[in-house]
Amino acid sequence: xxxxxxxxxxxxxxxxxxxxxxxxxxxxxxxxxxxxxxxxxxxxxxxxxxxxxxxxxxxxxxxxxxxxxxxxxxxxxxxxxxxxxxxxxxxxxxxxxxxxxxxxxxxxxxxxxxxxxxxxxxxxxxxxxxxxxxxxxxxxxxxxxxxxxxxxxxxxxxxxxxxxxxxxxxxxxxxxxxxxxxxxxxxxxxxxxxxxxxxxxxxxxxxxxxxxxxxxxxxxxxxxxxxxxxxxxxxxxxxxxxxxxxxxxxxxxxxxxxxxxxxxxxxxxxxxxxxxxxxxxxxxxxxxxxxxxxxxxxxxxxxxxxxxxxxxxxxxxxxxxxxxxxxxxxxxxxxxxxxxxxxxxxxxxxxxxxxx
Ligand SMILES: Cc1ncc(COP(=O)(O)O)c(C=O)c1O
Numbered sequence: 001x002x003x004x005x006x007x008x009x010x011x012x013x014x015x016x017x018x019x020x021x022x023x024x025x026x027x028x029x030x031x032x033x034x035x036x037x038x039x040x041x042x043x044x045x046x047x048x049x050x051x052x053x054x055x056x057x058x059x060x061x062x063x064x065x066x067x068x069x070x071x072x073x074x075x076x077x078x079x080x081x082x083x084x085x086x087x088x089x090x091x092x093x094x095x096x097x098x099x100x101x102x103x104x105x106x107x108x109x110x111x112x113x114x115x116x117x118x119x120x121x122x123x124x125x126x127x128x129x130x131x132x133x134x135x136x137x138x139x140x141x142x143x144x145x146x147x148x149x150x151x152x153x154x155x156x157x158x159x160x161x162x163x164x165x166x167x168x169x170x171x172x173x174x175x176x177x178x179x180x181x182x183x184x185x186x187x188x189x190x191x192x193x194x195x196x197x198x199x200x201x202x203x204x205x206x207x208x209x210x211x212x213x214x215x216x217x218x219x220x221x222x223x224x225x226x227x228x229x230x231x232x233x234x235x236x237x238x239x240x241x242x243x244x245x246x247x248x249x250x251x252x253x254x255x256x257x258x259x260x261x262x263x264x265x266x267x268x269x270x271x272x273x274x275x276x277x278x279x280x281x282x283x284x285x286x287x288x289x290x291x292x293x294x295x296x297x298x299x300x301x302x303x304x305x306x307x308x309x310x311x312x313x314x315x316x317x318x319x320x321x322x323x324x325x326x327x328x329x330x331x332x333x334x335x336x337x338x339x340x341x342x343x344x345x346x347x348x349x350x351x352x353x354x355x356x
Contacts, residue, residue, distance in 0.1 A: 002345065004297040005178035006337040008241060009230075016229035023225075028205075031225035035232050039188050042157075042235060043164045043171060047197035049189040050223035051204055054153040054174025057187035058086040058123075060221055061149045061170045064189075064199040067092045067120055073149075074114045075123040076106040077305040078322040083125050083151045084306045095119070096307045098319040102263045104128060104276065104329075107321075108136035115140070121147040126155035126165045128301075128331075129180065129245070129273035130264065134160045134168045141169070152190075154273035156180040157242045161267050166190045175227070180241055180273055181234040183227040241336045245272040248334035248343060255347040258354030259330070274301055275334040279354060284330055287353050291332075294349035299331045 020031060032050050040048035051057045067073065069091040075083050077096040087094040097110035104127050111122060122141055124132035132150075141148050148169025152158070155165035156173060157180065166173060171190035175183035189200050202209055207218030249272045253261045260278035264270040279287050284300070291298045305322040307315050332346055 001292070001295050001297050002333050002338065002342045004299045004331065004333050005335055007177040007182045008234075008237065008336055010233075012233040013230050016233045017226055020225045020229045026226055027224050028222040029225045031228035031232060032223050035223075035228040035235070036188070038232065038235055039173075040190060042238070043166045043190045045167045045171070045190045046192045047190070047194070049191075049197055049200040049204060050228060051187040051189065051221045052223055053185050054151075054172060054176065054187040055082040055086060056204075056219070056221035057172040057174070057189045058082060058149065058151060059089050060200050060203050060219075061172050061189050061196075062086055062090045062092065062121075063203050064170070064196045065121060065147050065149070070118060071120040072116060072118040073121045073123050074111050074119060075151075076125050076127070076322070077307040077317070077319045078104060078302065078325055079125040079127060079151065079306060080153070080302065081306060081309065082153075083123060084312070087123070092120070093118075094306075094315075096315065096317045096319055096322075098321045099325065101321045101325065103130055103132075103265065104325055105130060105132045106137075108133055108140060111137065112140050115144050115146075119144065119146060121149055123149045123151055125151040125153075126158055128262070128276050129155050129158050129271035130262075131155060131158045131160035131165045131268055134163070138168060153187075154179065155271065157238055157269070158271045159269040167192070170196055175231060180245065180271055181231070181238045183223070183231040183234070186223050186227045186231060242271045244336035244338075245275075245334050246270070248272070248338050249275045251340075251343050252332060252334065252346065255343075255351075256354075257351045258356060259350060272334050274299070274331040276301065276329050276331045278325075278328040279330050280328055282327070283354070284328055287330060287350075290353040291349050294345070294352070296346050296349045297333055300329060301331055302326060302329075
């Protein structure tokens with residue numbers, strides 16, 4: 001079976017982890033600080049604050065903005081549950097704006113329509129490795145005095161008009177093993193805002209500015225040096241990982257038949273965390289079964305939009321495009337471990353099942 005995801009772990013990662021284990025300093029320490037510096041430079045921002053996961057990065061970013069009960073955060077319903085749940089963690093209310101059917105990303109016009117006097121932030125999610133339309137979203141944020149908390153958990157190295165995802169507002173990344181680079185578990189907040197970075201560091205570490213003096217209730221959301229060591233070995237490989245994903249996606253775009261292949265609008269760099277096609281006509285689930293029978297691993301991200309999840313049953317919103325996408329999407333393997341022969345097998349299987 002060609003897996004839908006496979007982390008690329010080599011000798012550098014193993015040796016880096018071994019060195020940390022040998023050093024006797026395992027928790028947050030010099031490797032985390034080094035990883036933060038290098039990841040900030042990669043994203044083109046002044047600060048990066050490492051966390052234990054992408055979820056805790058989003059949670060800390062929301063807390064660092066002082067968001068809480070009574071505040072609304074506009075986000076997409078077509079995402080992993082963590083985006084909306086973190087808004088709930090801080091007691092604020094997620095408000096869902098529908099997606100653009102071509103890009104699967106939040107639609108700026110829908111965001112504009114969802115703004116109320118309680119709106120405090122927009123959380124765009126750069127889904128599948130494609131940036132949202134940041135010109136339009138930054139313009140809305142500026143006019144309504146809103147913060148932008150980018151869920152860049154799937155977008156390491158994606159760009160919008162040459163600027164890296166995670167550098168527009170406050171960026172939040174995940175290093176879960178399926179992501180374009182990994183630390184096993186881990187996350188990162190990226191920002192040019194000195195005050196937000198400072199707040200994030202304090203919240204991440206039990207609200208502690210001075211050792212064992214606590215002025216507020218914080219959390220243990222730290223990354224360990226073991227995880228940062230993996231990240232330091234992965235970061236120099238990220239561009240080659242992304243290039244491999246882009247090349248694999250281009251091959252599939254050129255050869256797949258009977259499905260709607262992903263769009264990369266002019267001015268965007270899509271890094272294909274997922275290569276997601278649409279299978280219209282209610283045939284998606286049969287195609288999933290057929291692909292697996294033919295040795296092609298695939299995934300459905302996401303079969304139920306967030307506003308249709310039981311835990312969001314109290315939410316009323318109209319997001320027909322997110323609902324349609326949930327019925328039609330299918331993701332195929334393009335990770336760097338996918339070779340030309342695998343691509344041939346994927347194309348043959350999809351075209352047999354969907355082609356004319
Ligand atoms: C869009 C999105 N947001 C948030 C997260 C949460 O990241 P993590 O799994 O590292 O907590 C993920 C990752 O799974 C994600 O894909």
